Amino acid sequence: MTLELTSPAFRQGEAIPKQHTGDGRDVSPPLKWSAPPPGTQTLALLCEDPDAPRGTFSHWLVFNLPAAARALDEGVPREAALPDGSRQGANDFGTVGYAGPAPPPGKPHRYHFKLFALNQTLDPQAAATKPQLLKAMTGHILAESQLTGVYGR
Numbered sequence: 001m002t003l004e005l006t007s008p009a010f011r012q013g014e015a016i017p018k019q020h021t022g023d024g025r026d027v028s029p030p031l032k033w034s035a036p037p038p039g040t041q042t043l044a045l046l047c048e049d050p051d052a053p054r055g056t057f058s059h060w061l062v063f064n065l066p067a068a069a070r071a072l073d074e075g076v077p078r079e080a081a082l083p084d085g086s087r088q089g090a091n092d093f094g095t096v097g098y099a100g101p102a103p104p105p106g107k108p109h110r111y112h113f114k115l116f117a118l119n120q121t122l123d124p125q126a127a128a129t130k131p132q133l134l135k136a137m138t139g140h141i142l143a144e145s146q147l148t149g150v151y152g153r
Contacts, residue, residue: 039142
């Protein structure tokens with residue numbers, strides 16, 4: 001079974017609209033996905049910039065999304081705990097929630113939104129940062145999908 005991740009705001013490989021960047025309103029883009037494979041208990045989402053000057057930079061971590069969820073609305077609140085039971089970790093800016101693209105001037109950067117179907121719920125304490133999230137997901141990924149957008153100044 002294939003897991004597909006899309007956004008009504010931009011298509012694969014296209015520019016991320018300004019409102020979803022540090023130059024605009026800096027609100028998370030709306031995301032949609034297909035049904036995850038059987039056995040999925042929760043979903044996790046990671047947004048990262050592999051073109052950052054100091055190495056891959058995380059912009060958003062969401063985990064324990066309900067398996068029945070099929071979307072994240074635009075402008076997810078920057079809170080550790082969300083009403084549906086999902087959690088947000090700390091991005092590499094040191095804040096909780098989404099922090100949009102804000103690359104230095106030059107060549108546009110790529111932003112990978114990665115969705116993971118997991119066979120378990122993650123411990124909130126074990127997934128507060130990207131390294132902790134990746135460690136907690138090890139051995140529990142049933143499927144994954146990626147949507148890439150670009151943004152430059």
